Amino acid sequence: MVHELRYEHNEEYTVTDDLDAMLAAIPPRISRPLKEMPDLPDLIEVVMDLGRLPEARFPHREVTLGDNEVTHEDLRYVISRIGSFGDDNRAGIERTLHRISAIRNRKGDVIGITCRVGRAVMGTINIIRDLVETGKSILILGRPGVGKTTMLREVARVLSEDLRKRVIIVDTSNEIAGDGDIPHPAIGRARRMQVPTPSMQHAVMIEAVENHMPEVIIIDEIGTELEAAAARTIAERGVQLIGTAHGNTLENLMMNPTLSDLIGGIQSVTLGDEEAKRRGTQKSILERKAPPTFNILVEIQDRDRVAIHPDVAETVDAILRGYEIKPEVRWRDATGKVHIERGVASYFQERPSRRLENRMDSGIDRKSVPVTTETQNIPRNTKQESEETLPEAQEPIIKPKKVYPFGVSRNKLEQAAIRMGVPIIIVKNLDEAEVVITVDNYYRKAPPAIKDAGTRGKSVYVLRTNSATHIERLLSSLFHIPIPVDPVLSAQYEAEEAAQKILNDEVPAVKLSPQTHSIRRMQHQIAERYNLQSRSSGKEPFRSVTLFKGE
Known part of the structure; x- marks a missing residue:
């Protein structure tokens, strides 16, 4: 969905x-x-x-x-x-x-x-404030300098002042509350326990929960096995734990044997023959050892953008079983609004098999393959045409469509569906599909999958190129809804597609459309994320960003 x-x-x-x-x-x-x-x-x-x-x-x-x-x-x-x-x-x-x-x-x-x-930056927590107020333990990841400690400081202030909770900060190196015996006012009413030496952080964590009856404990940079064990002890006592750890993504943490306990730990399990056959897996598999220490994981991608895994246990299990995961993404646009892009519920949709990828590369002489452009007369989805949210019972219902992508980027298809606000279910079996979407160069080869779809009367749609723009146009036609125009998202997609073209050596550089200063800043950040160079040129209001590879 x-x-x-x-x-x-x-x-x-x-x-x-x-x-x-x-x-x-x-x-x-x-x-x-x-x-x-x-x-x-x-x-x-x-x-x-x-x-x-x-x-x-x-x-x-x-x-x-x-x-x-x-x-x-x-x-x-x-x-x-x-x-x-x-x-x-x-x-x-x-x-x-x-x-x-x-x-x-x-x-x-x-x-x-x-x-x-x-710097004490007030306002950084707004993007995840609803998560903090749930009382669940939250782990924050991100590269150095991206703002993890700044966000922790703001979390401490909001929880202690706005929510009037008993908050203890375990402050190694005085990173969160500043130097000296009197903590910086940026942490609000939160109390701060200083750590004499970094090797004693785990002991101070336990001391905090045993001696001071906190409702919330905040920790920066959990980096050792002892600290991970102390964090689990705190969480098991019913105290909300909010901390940061080394690593940029959940996958990084899973591969870190020292810190993987924070997300439940990973162990190798040998299945019996019948169970392995039932699951369709090898006999030796990886599974989560225990409940995660942290319920929610937040990946800070940059100051105005985060990816969120709202259920760490479910996400880890999905990754270990080889399923696609799609985190919830939140970002602030140029006007200061927070956009929340709900993750596609793809936890139980398997990744394309290698056999399918091999079939995509095979070429067959093109013959008469029926192609239809029939679509059902589905009620128009008016939700994206207004920022007002209708009560759930009054929302127009759109029937989900089961889509079988052949040679089409699954990520682009999911992102386009999210942007359009339409329900699709990506299936791995042609028999389950209502709609088959392919690209012109695959269609020309007339592979068996496309031939089978045509002979079975499936609706087959052929895209000219595997781009977000063409995918959105197809979904617009399929669901009878207009393509929503959002200048920030359009600029983001334009920059990301340009980056992909440059990385694929299709073009050496791409000059993007003219944008405002704040949107250009976002496009520079996208270039940095793809390890590309970028520069702005031209005069306002026609100033634009050019992306290119560094020398």
Whole structure:
């Protein structure tokens, strides 16, 4: 089934960065040129390495600060104005969220410093607030610097202030609540337990639940087997657990033997002959060992986009059985609305078999293959034509269509169905299908599957190309509904299709349609996700993004 695309309003971000405190800890000769930069609010970090020129790093550029190399005196200047370094070589500035990290030589002397700007960003939780309020344990994944800790900080504030819950933060390296004995106000009423050394994080986690009766415990960077075991102990005591872990996706976590216990653990099981035959699998299979520590998993793809697995146990089981999974995707558009793209219920739809892929490559002389364009007279789906949501009993009912894709991208078909708001069920067997969709170059070869479909009177639709645009046009005709026009989604699809063409070496570069600044920023992020280069060119309102491979 394909669920609706829902829209919700979103608040604006409010950012607190305490940049003055950071600049005061940096030698004046280095901070002076930094203060004059117009994009200073976007500063990510300042890097000072002995014998090299100091650098300031911004989201899309790096700037050298002055013409003089960093000296021991410069490093001592910073060290004297910050807190003490812990065993993990991290320090902070009291009452701020800034993180100062040291690089040492073999003697233990500091020869490099990274001054990373810490920001309290209010509004980041809105995209997952409904999940946080369920009381279920949530695990947040994402690459370094994507905003995991920032989101944890905001979760602590909302749970402790808005929901008035007893929240304890286990704060290793003072990452969440800042340096010093008094926590940063960004965590609201939440209490903070500092960790003397990273190796003691698991012990402080247990201490928190045993001594302070929390309703919620928040942990950053679960990274060891002991910490994973402590997290399970906390969850089993009925405490809501919200934390982050190393890894970008659920699949990364499943392949990590140290942390896989967070999602239930993976074990090898040998089936009997009859059971293996019944399941249609090999005798040796992988299964989940236990209930997951975390009920919900959130993958932060970028600041305005997350993928959500609302039932970790179900998702892990589906992956282990070789089924397709489709997480729920949420993102903010240029207007600040949160779009929720419900995942296609494909947990129990098997991936195409290798035999089918081989059949797709076989060529047969094209003969008379009946092609029909008949469609049922189905009530028009008016849901996508208005942002108003009708009561469930009043919604127009559209009968799902069972679709057998032959040579058509399954992902594109599912995404198009979600965007169109129409129900399709992708089947693996031609006998179950009501509709067969193929592409012109496969149709020309007239393979047996297409021949069989025609002789059985199945409706066969031939796409000119395997593109999202042509798939959407077909679904529009099939369900008698107009193609919805959403400038943000259209721009997203255009960028993703361009990226695919470049990666497939179909074209060296693609210039996208002119867009507004915020949409161009999204397209730059898409290019980065595909490891491509991008640049903007032209004058407003005709400024556009070009995607290309890096040298």
